[in-house]
Amino acid sequence: MKRKLTLKLIAKELGVSISTVSKALRDSPEISEETREKIKAYAKLYNYKPNNIALSLKNRRTNTIGVIIPQIVHHFFTTVISGIEQEARDRNYNVIICLSNNGFDKEVENMELLANGSTDGFILSISKETMLKEDYHHLNEVIEQGMPVVMFDRVVEGISCDRVLIDxxxxxxxxxxxxxxxxxxxxxxxxxxxxxxxxxxxxxxxxxxxxxxxxxxxxxxxxxxxxxxxxxxxxxxxxxxxxxxxxxxxxxxxxxxxxxxxxxxxxxxxxxxxxxxxxxxxxxxxxxxxxxxxxxxxxxHGEEMGRKAASILIEKLEREDSETAPYDTAYIDTSLVERESTRKLNR
Amino acid sequence: MKRKLTLKLIAKELGVSISTVSKALRDSPEISEETREKIKAYAKLYNYKPNNIALSLKNRRTNTIGVIIPQIVHHFFTTVISGIEQEARDRNYNVIICLSNNGFDKEVENMELLANGSTDGFILSISKETMLKEDYHHLNEVIEQGMPVVMFDRVVEGISCDRVLIDxxxxxxxxxxxxxxxxxxxxxxxxxxxxxxxxxxxxxxxxxxxxxxxxxxxxxxxxxxxxxxxxxxxxxxxxxxxxxxxxxxxxxxxxxxxxxxxxxxxxxxxxxxxxxxxxxxxxxxxxxxxxxxxxxxxxxHGEEMGRKAASILIEKLEREDSETAPYDTAYIDTSLVERESTRKLNR
DNA sequence: AAGTATAACTTAATCGATTTAGTTCGTTAG
DNA sequence: CTAACGAACTAAATCGATTAAGTTATACTT
Known part of the structure; x- marks a missing residue:
């Protein structure tokens, strides 16, 4: 197995310091044209890609959205995910999808898992069991920690978060x-x-x-x-x-x-x-x-819903004053698709 | 926003060193009964959970499986994902799902993204465009880096990986x-x-x-x-x-x-x-x-397929000699579900 | 000639955890 | 009375990146 290329390895190979490599790759004017070119050429040749995990740790942000849904074998949810994916991709975010299988415990487990560093925020549709239990401590906890949450479709009241709903x-x-x-x-x-x-x-x-x-x-x-x-x-x-x-x-x-x-x-x-x-x-x-x-x-219009939810979440993630921003509820319009099971309207 | 609890904060609060806290929480005999109990009580009280990102960086493994599929609004694929999820959960792995939308570029982009530290291995069903292009450099690259790959359903020959197929x-x-x-x-x-x-x-x-x-x-x-x-x-x-x-x-x-x-x-x-x-x-x-x-x-039997694929991948991830292990192809049996569109068999 | 800019680097701190290699201090053997 | 040992910690290195804060050597000012 070929070990992945790191700044350290490049530095060693070219006889410069790690920070020189880092700066060169980020086009810092601190580094001379010559050195910069040399380092960039080397990095390109050996296809250097920075390690996301290290970046996440350093930046304390993952650029990843966590999505938790009750089931995946479900047409509507998949269309929403598709929409979330599109918006996330356009705005340079990743998406992690987890399933609660409509169970309370799995929902809690998944949220805690993703909250421990894996994502910057959540988009979720609450599980049936959670709705029955009316226990939302896991939601309140992540919100308390400063992670924005957007709920869609299956939402509950009394949580400090944005909502996207079908009307x-x-x-x-x-x-x-x-x-x-x-x-x-x-x-x-x-x-x-x-x-x-x-x-x-x-x-x-x-x-x-x-x-x-x-x-x-x-x-x-x-x-x-x-x-x-x-x-x-x-x-x-x-x-x-x-x-x-x-x-x-x-x-x-x-x-x-x-x-x-x-x-x-x-x-x-x-x-x-x-x-x-x-x-x-x-x-x-x-x-x-x-x-x-x-x-x-x-x-x-599940896709639109997904896009909207992602858009709201990313907006929150990227503004400084998100702590104080008000929470709102967006409605996605429905439309009637006429087919064979209803009579034609006489006009 | 309440900042997340870290070892550092606990250490400071209790007037001990970071390593003492770490060891205490991992039940090291190096730490006295008394200190251990005190630290554990504090951690429990304030609900300490280690940061996954830091752990991944340190351990150089993420315990995460990357799944890349052509589309998500697709019943069969969702059943496979469901199976992957089940097996992953049982064996303490996470799942990240990315979509290629049947496009070559997105497939490559996603793989590179996930390969830079986010996952330990891949399960994928190849996109139609990739099959047409017959360009598999992205697959060969991650394999080269030592990340095992399992292909399912839409597979191609000539790649060093395991396969799970429907017969x-x-x-x-x-x-x-x-x-x-x-x-x-x-x-x-x-x-x-x-x-x-x-x-x-x-x-x-x-x-x-x-x-x-x-x-x-x-x-x-x-x-x-x-x-x-x-x-x-x-x-x-x-x-x-x-x-x-x-x-x-x-x-x-x-x-x-x-x-x-x-x-x-x-x-x-x-x-x-x-x-x-x-x-x-x-x-x-x-x-x-x-x-x-x-x-x-x-x-x-999409779920079974997903479970099998995840199982094979995890097996590979957890064995030391996976480099040299042979690749194999598993077949998932089909079964006939009799319904109303065929006549009953006379026996 | 002494002082100061500047270009081009390097060192070291940091993110949050783990772990190896020290460091204290008290107890006990010789 | 002191060397040796073990218990209980702490310091420091590490994972892979970024970046603020040094450090050189050279050029330029007065």
Whole structure:
């Protein structure tokens, strides 16, 4: 194994001091033209690259953003990461991604790990278990240490940090309104329990839309499930029940999975989509696009969210007075992608 | 901002030397019981955690694995990452993920970045552009520096590294054989041009299966498309044509997208699945599972692949004689996940 | 000729940890 | 009474870089 080239080795080889080498490579005028050229030539020839670890230690900054998300096998999160990556790259930052697997302990562990020198700040979406426990000491600790934090999508109140949110309420309202305008009157929603913030907000948007059009809300048409990230057998059964029992003409769901399963149940019941029942879901992912029929969806623009989150974090990292800067919440607009699962609007 | 606690600060606070603190925390018998307890109590009280950067510099190892993949918004890759994460966590390693976006320059840039002290080794799936360019100097450089590399899924020959591969040929054969055994006789394949290795291998598996059952291959039943990672308009048209013109009773595809589009075309043609036409695809992802009808798929076991890759890399990192150890190629078995798009086997 | 700039380097401190090689001081052997 | 030893520490080197604070030798000023 060829040992990596260091300033020390170059210095020894060329018979100068380490600081001369360092200065020469940084184009310091302190070093003579001749020596500078010689050192630079040597460094180039042997492909010298400074050791990042040493630089981080010296500079007390890593130029690295830590990202902690509940899962990676998840279309929306990957789009957000993609956005974070783009922004980070443009602004010369690295990205480290860690997974909490929706668990509290792993989330804490990962944060502590990354906080011990590996990153300058965090972008995170909080795990389900953490939300349930309402224990945010790990967040407060890193913030206390002066590391800025940006939370996205799954956020909680009472933490001194910036936030980037999908306007879940407005998005849901957009989707439900579209159904109403295309003739739906008995619209059900398949959502999550209220402790999951995105579920709660989307439910509110649904209610808002009904209210706007003077349609009375009905608790029986609201199905709240435990798990928003996947489709458990339990959820399947409850969706089946819900769709079968209620003679709906529109179904709004907070994710793609619920919409897909509702479609399945409707198909089995012999209902036609969108002639008999319209379907709109939150999240414009692979399923919405490829299902037969394809699903009208509220697009979350994950990449934009990621870019925004990274941008806010880097801004904080690079300003001197970040300690005193106020925290704010940015909203990412949603848009409705019309597909085959809703009727066309007559204008 | 509360400055992070260091050995130096503890030493100053307790009026001892830095080395005493270090030794006390590492339970050295050199330090008296009394002092040790005092230091440990203080460290615990103020939640001392050693700085990883300093440790990495000192130990010249980071306990971090660098992962470079072409894209993150890709179900298969995320499952592999998930596997890498699990294995890494179990064995006390961290994971840094970087994206090449299927570009050569970004791949090189990322490798150089991570190689300068950030990671001890690499797990990567090579970008399409790199494969086309056939320029692997960045790989050879890090290997030269003594950093082990494990390539997975998209690999190339002639690099001194270990490899983890899906047995594409056997997987395809498994899928096609199942169709034959359940009664299909005129089976078409939608695959990629031969220069994409996974496509070529899967085509070979298809031909092998036909041969095994004494069914003559027919070039008209083989559709080779340009792009395997997504579904272009061009591809859609060709699939439509292919499915419409040939009166197939079985379709095998090398990815989910092709299968989904074939399903769409068949549905439009009024064909019933699986009664009239069976469908099997490579890759068991979200689409296969959720489509209506759900698709019988060849599962690649991405998590297992990730775990295996991480395991091989860590093994290399932890053995002294890794320089001389031989390189090998591990194959991850595929399995057939039977769903609604194929008929049941009569036994 | 003595004093002072300046160019071109080198030394040494620093980041935060570990570890090897000293240093004290008290106890005990001879 | 002193040399030797061990217990309990401390000093200093090290990892690889940066940089403030010296140090030379030479040129220039008055």
């Amino acid at each position: 879940d309420k407005a998005g849901a309202k957009k989707g439900v309104s579209h159904m109403i305008r295309t003739g739906c009157r008995k619209i059900g929603i398949i959502t999550s329990e209220d402790y999951i913030s995105v579920g709660r907000l989307r439910t509110e948007g649904y209610l808002d839309a009904l209210d706007d059009y003077g349609i009375a809300a009905n608790d029986n048409l609201i199905l709240k499930l435990d798990n928003i990230d996947d489709l458990t057998e339990e959820s399947k059964k409850r969706i089946e029940d819900f769709v079968t029992k209620n003679d709906l003409d529109g179904i709004f769901t907070v994710n793609e999975f619920f919409a897909v399963h509702a479609t399945r149940v409707l198909t089995k019941l012999g209902k036609r989509i969108p002639e008999d029942v319209s379907i709109v879901c939150f999240t414009d992912g692979q399923l919405s696009e490829n299902m037969i029929p394809s699903l009208t969806a509220v697009s979350q | 594409d040929k056997a997987g395809a054969k498994k899928g096609v054989s199942h169709m034959i055994r359940t009664g299909c006789r005129k089976i078409g394949i939608i695959t990629s041009e031969d220069y994409i290795s996974v496509g070529r291998l899967r085509t070979e598996g298809y031909l092998d299966a036909l041969d095994d059952y004494g069914i003559a291959a027919n070039d008209n039943l083989i559709l080779k498309l340009d792009n395997i990672d997504d579904l272009t308009e061009e591809s859609k048209k060709r699939i439509e044509d292919f499915v419409t013109k040939n009166d197939l009773d079985g379709i095998f595809t090398v990815n989910e997208f092709f299968a989904v589009h074939a399903t769409r075309v068949l549905t439009k043609l009024g064909k019933r699945i699986p009664e009239d036409v069976s469908i099997v695809c490579f890759t068991d992802g979200q689409l296969s599972e959720n489509m209506i009808p759900s698709l019988t798929a060849v599962s690649q």
